Amino acid sequence: MILKPREVPTELKTLRLLRPRMNLPDEQRYIYLEKGFKGEQQLDAWLEDLTTDCFVINDPLLNQNRNFFQIDKMLIFQETIYLLESKYSKGDFFIDDDKWKTISGIEIQDPQLQLKRSETLLRKLLQQHRMNFSIESTLVFTHSEFYLYNAPPKLPAVFPNQIHRFLEKLNRLDSKMTYKQNKLAEKLLALHLDKNPHTQFPDYDYHELKKGVVCVSCRSL
Template identity: 45%
Template sequence: MNILKKRLESDELKRLRYLNSRVILSDKDASHYFTIKKGFEGELNFDEWAAENLPSYWIMICDLLLEFINTLFQIDSLIFTGEKIYLFNVKNHEGDYYIKDGKWYSPNNTEIIDPLNQLIRSESLLKKLLHDLGYNIPIASYLLFINPEFHLYGAPKNQPIIFPTQLNRFSNKLNMQTSKTTDHHKKIAEKLSSLHINKSPFERVPDYHFGELKKGIIYDCCGSFVSSVVGGKIVCDRCGFEEDLDAAVLRGVEEFVFLFPDRRITTESIYEWCGGVVSKRSIRRILLKNLKLVRFSKHSYYVYP
């Protein structure tokens, strides 16, 4: 699959992931973190499935937030074949869901937003947007459940839903289309990617403060904290993962800047952020080598070049 726009972790998910290692999230934030993390994992599984099962010359764009006449709508994936655009909204739901009197319920009997309505809304807005841009191309939309542990009681027939047990037959059906994408399709895909809104207004930012967060460098492997540095390397006691100290500190700097964009990068601030496990001398050397020093009387600081 020719991926024109990749799927990236959202700022919201990244922030919660960072915070989750350094502070105890409130129940509400923790549950939100778990939900969006699971959703993202499902989308990645879908991407993998699409890459393995669909022709390499088709075009895919992932994760779009678009606007049409002041109305925002979100699409998990668009796949361009030679014939049409396939719109997919991917759900990673797990367990026994059910529909009763036209309403959707999760396994613990809580009503959830009707995902078919969401799908119809996205398709309708995408159609209008494409029409407005002067493109006329058929769209086929599907709600796709990727998790093999999902079941839906009372599922309506003849709805655009793909269940996990139908994935193989669905890809066989898609593969019967042999017409290739052209420059025209590529142009539409590029146009839509360029209209993607980067900063989601739906992002929920929990309240957090520098002082409350646990300091230290976090291993990239299993999320535990680095306890010591040996010979310019960090080695995880838990899983044996090894990383160059410079890379680990720079990862910490990135996290610091992401969580606290208003704080300055200085030897002191990064020393504190790393929880004192890396010497100030090493931090100064790493910052000097990789970032740009801004001299400001006695208070020099670093910025990304």
Template identity: 40%
Template sequence: MPPYKKRLKSHELRALDSLNARMELSSKDKQHYAYLEKGYQGELVFDQLTSRLQNDLYILNDLCLEHNKSFFQIDTLIISQQTIYPYEVKNFEGDYRYELGNFYPKLSKDEIKNPLDQLKRSKSLLRPSLKNLGFQLPIEGSLTFVNPNFTLYQAPLNEPIIHPTQLNSLMKKLNDVPSKLTNRHKLLADQLISMHQTDSPYTRLPSYTFNGLQKGTICAVCHSLICSMERREKIVCETCGHEETVDSAVLRSVEELLLLFPDMKITTNIVYEWCRVIESKKQISRILKQNYTLIGFGQWAHYE
């Protein structure tokens, strides 16, 4: 069953895809980028599994909600007739250990951010949010590890943890739970979606300027920077071979520009400089005209 709310790549991750190709990230930023990308890939693994559920459920992927000025994120929220299931999804890989309530890489003394605490926090903020919406369904959340190469030594029995080897039985459980959704559940799902905050307050990006970034077109598949073009009608990535029409690449580049510089006035000259590989300004101007509205005249004209 398709999710009721789809997962989109966060602004932060999309911006980092672009910045990583266009500037030298510090090792700290690179690490943060890799962490986010890995987390996102893990969420997609979980989405694959939930998309095969046949039961009468609402699946809301990636909710960022706010309660009393506190933001909390739920990787996946499943609404069944009688119960709400929030999932914190982790894509940790390798050996970890659990000791006195904390998580550590197996051979390290440096504890990592406790994912059970994250789950507890979201649950404690979700409960009053649901109550405000007039729902008092029980909440049964789990911390879900999706990477098949993950092992947690000394895992506690009394904490809501789903290990990679238990994902299939979790899906079976969700498929078998008696559930008949009503209009009220739909109302709840719609309200939660309308409360979703698209700009997460936790976004952490390095500082950058238009002039400081390398120009070129970014490959839609592997995110490498394409700086030259051999054929006129198509843009071809030298790294992965992906081909894209000029129109589609220009539109994606404009979106990327607006993601990094939300206040930027889009003009033919700016897009020409940003994309770098497109030979004719005329072509860019035609694409912008067809897809955006021209505002203003002469040297102040720009597209919105």
């Protein structure tokens, strides 16, 4: 049961409106948000065949002691909460001495860091509200042209060619939603924040924006 459907992030929605009418000060930020949202939509499509009894909460934005964190997809099962973080990375990467690098040797940010942070903060949040659930966090790489060399077997990640087995694993879980799970879901939805205080929007002057009708298909005037 989807308790919170996925919506276009406010920042991306705003940049989509402004982009045809002005030169964005940070075009790469817009591209990054578009790719991220596309990856989240792919994750949603892959999990449409999820049949196990569970609650689905998309993009919950939570605050634990002034530490804000957002999760791409949260699945609440009978005893376990699954945190899924989609990554729409394209190309070849490898892990060298716990460092993530592109095939050309450029070091990139470890995608596990954000997920580990979210897991830690969620665990503290649950403890604060006296709710006892185990948490499992998984990276889901959603781009068909992604490949990771030297990936350790215990890496908490699902690659495109593994998604069907991952879905089968979830569908085999013995899960039933009871008062306990309903209470958790209601609490998380009540704690969800509609606005991220760290979101920054570009400055613009209405009179300097290009006027006209934007095409729905190609998003140009």
